Amino acid sequence: MALPAVNIVRSDESLSFQKNLMKKANFILDLKGATGLRFCSEKKYFMKVKQNLKSSKPGITFLGPADFHHLSAHFIDRISPKPVLILFDHHSDMLESPNGYVTCGSWVAQVLAEGKVKKCLVVGVSSGDEALLKASSDCRAVLLPEDLPHDKMVSVIVEELMKSGGPVYISIDKDVLSQKDAATNWDQGFMSLDELLDFIEVIGATAPIAGADVCGEWRVPVDRVFFNREDVEKTGLNEQANIKILEKLLKVWQKNSKIAYVKPE
Template sequence: MGLTKVNVIKSHSSLGFQKDLIKRATSVVDLSNMRGVRFCAEMKDFLNLKKNLCNLEPGISFLGAGDFHHLSLHFLDKLFLTPQLLLFDHHSDMMESPPGTISCGSWVRLAIREHRIKKCIVVGVNPRDEAFTGQKTGLNASFFPADLPHEHKVAGVMKEIFDSPEPVYISIDKDVLLFGEAFTNWDQGSMKLDELLDFLSIIKKAAKIVGADICGEWPAPADEIFHSMEDRKNIMKNQEANLKILNALEKIFAHQQKNSVK
């Protein structure tokens, strides 16, 4: 399992306080002092940001708060192939953004339109999300809303993956999880962590995975002295979820590496 690169991008302070997660990292990049990239960035600023990540290859990457989910594009661009994107997220991230910009809410739309991904499979999306309700058309995407039973989600996602020959890139925003299973600064869904881990266990045998990232950290103050009891509790709960997700993803890559040498 140790052959897989684990990248931790400290785009926000919370990841820096997850000491057990940091110990598992292959690379740690501190972007906490960068300005103009949280939530929404002008393309010139985003391209400059990508230069700071140029040495990070796709593996298992922790991006920080969901406000930085658009960093997923860096790893998609490094693949040199066009994968399916399997997105676990309470939001589709398919909004329009102003010309010349990219945001944590628009990056999937851009990835589809610019053919950086073959298609997007969104799991756990809010049933009221505009993309899911049909207000965003012309996007090659499939949706499995939060209120769909877990077994139906699994069956539908597996069919989507099997129906396409492309490998899969996994992106996880912990806001897909039930409040209490993780803590984020966005409205959260209803998926249990065990259900997410069940997905990852099944996917291990169903598709070639070429990379994964995780976001959705709690926005605690940068200086630990200002952390409330709630901040400390939420950071530790998120670290617990991150480590379980990391273990599940490492099993996927270990399974693939074992099969590749047979």
């Protein structure tokens, strides 16, 4: 069975310094010159940016910092039939956004509202996230807070996937991980990397994976000529996590999934 492609989106320079990860990429898509994209983008501009991502292939995509997590919407939109979105994130990304805009904090609410996914499971979300209350009335959104035991989360994920059927799209923001396993510019949860890898294994054994993305890189200052020690340590920590996540996704995909869920262009 063919392995999925590994795509790297150079949304800024954060991934450029992860040399070992860059060597594993099949396709590198450069968006560094795209203004009006970090954090928030006008929808009409976002549609133009999506055209630059069409050369990516079905598979696993690294998006850069979580500031660009809304790029996930493009890759989800290419999946057919509608997938179940499993989001590992310390934030639900289900906030409201201004009319005509898509943001890194609202994209999940938008793909649900637009019917792009069957259901969304947010795993490891902060127990203080305001969407925990809002989502309780929406059967399409299941939020599993960070203080829920790992085994309970696993059982809920398996149950939901068995009910929903069809392909799964996995989106990972490393801010769901503890500071021991990743370094981001956002507040972080306390899931361990081993727990995250176990979740991926369970998902792959339960349903076919149609695509995946990873974000949550350490934001590199654009005006800094040399990295300081903090930048080096945190970028290195993230690269270790990224490679382990990639290796697990590739292993699970090769074992249990098919690349047969992409809409024809």
